[in-house]
């Protein structure tokens with residue numbers, strides 16, 4: 001491929017042809033559609049919202065007829081595929097409604113000093129799962145900020161928001177059946193102050209609607225059987241040994257987890273998941289499954305008698321039994337269960353999807369067993385790891401510089417074609433233990449998210465670090481125009497958003 005930089009599109013589209021001329025934008029743009037449909041008004045409104053950031057005086061008028069920008073419905077095997085043609089007279093977007101949103105994101109990124117250079121793009125993503133995770137438990141972030149992450153994802157044509165809603169340090173979703181989760185489990189004592197918060201059903205619907213406009217699916221995570229201290233602080237009877245417990249103000253892995261022997265645990269979790277399934281319309285529910293110590297289960301009479309009764313040979317099999325039982329429950333609600341790669345230990349529920357985080361071994365094993373897999377290894381996809389050796393950057397985890405993210409290929413070489421087809425895609429995770437401010441969070445995420453978007457969207461043969469770096473250099477102005485905080489990969493003496 002040519003490495004000449006003629007645009008600063010990130011991620012790089014599958015094909016880009018530069019044409020002659022330029023479409024200059026008038027203060028009022030019109031957007032037309034073939035048949036009168038709400039869908040065009042939605043895509044048009046989103047485009048207007050995005051363009052106004054670059055050119056505030058712009059207003060879009062949705063018209064059924066001749067216009068500057070046309071959205072044309074065109075079916076393709078991939079609903080995210082689109083073509084975008086810019087000529088001096090007109091801009092034409094072809095695709096499904098999802099494709100239109102991806103095209104709108106590209107169009108907004110191509111906007112340059114009052115207009116667009118003529119070009120023709122044909123595009124579709126490499127992977128169907130292009131994800132970002134957000135932990136709102138270690139630090140709580142309100143809807144307004146969650147939307148900022150979703151928006152920057154959509155601008156980079158990413159499509160999956162994994163919302164980590166429960167953990168030891170806080171429970172963040174109001175559940176009508178259990179008010180103590182919002183009254184007790186959502187709050188912790190932080191140096192004498194009460195810290196925390198939770199989302200109401202209305203908050204969640206607001207986020208879902210915002211994500212839906214951007215054609216981003218939202219996957220909630222309700223952790224089990226570990227990372228349960230926040231729950232147990234309100235419901236100590238769901239533990240093996242009883243409480244009292246407190247919502248944790250420190251990070252780590254805690255021995256007190258849901259008891260796998262008591263039926264009350266399953267009554268509770270099923271009621272919670274029932275509400276979660278009703279609230280979140282998407283097909284996936286993440287149940288965590290990571291980092292669950294078996295210490296309490298080993299000495300708990302209820303857990304031990306469960307193991308006997310079910311013929312389970314050790315506590316790993318008990319975890320597998322636990323997760324499988326919840327998987328069957330989710331199946332009955334028409335949902336697919338996702339879990340971190342620990343759910344492989346002791347046997348995997350037949351329909352589970354594995355998110356491989358402790359390297360790629362879990363993903364490789366699961367893909368070979370015929371399970372769908374999402375790659376999110378700590379080696380490339382953990383955006384709480386530092387970007388550089390700069391002393392201000394938080395934490396003592398490893399360093400994942402942006403070029404390491406960029407060089408990642410989510411399909412491990414050792415997989416044959418059949419197993420490789422099980423890799424749905426890639427996701428980066430934002431664990432917020434060390435991110436007490438949103439500004440710092442953005443600094444840790446950007447511009448690594450830009451690199452990840454290209455890993456997820458662009459075919460490997462088109463990827464080229466040098467070319468990306470040149471585009472990124474220009475693209476930083478785009479991030480700045482949209483008000484995002486980011487780490488400048490080239491400049492010395494960066495401002496650090498403490």
Ligand code: ACM
Nearest residue numbers: 290291340357431
């Ligand atoms: C994880 O990072 N514990 C999934």
Ligand code: ZN
Nearest residue numbers: 240259300303
């Ligand atoms: Zn127990």
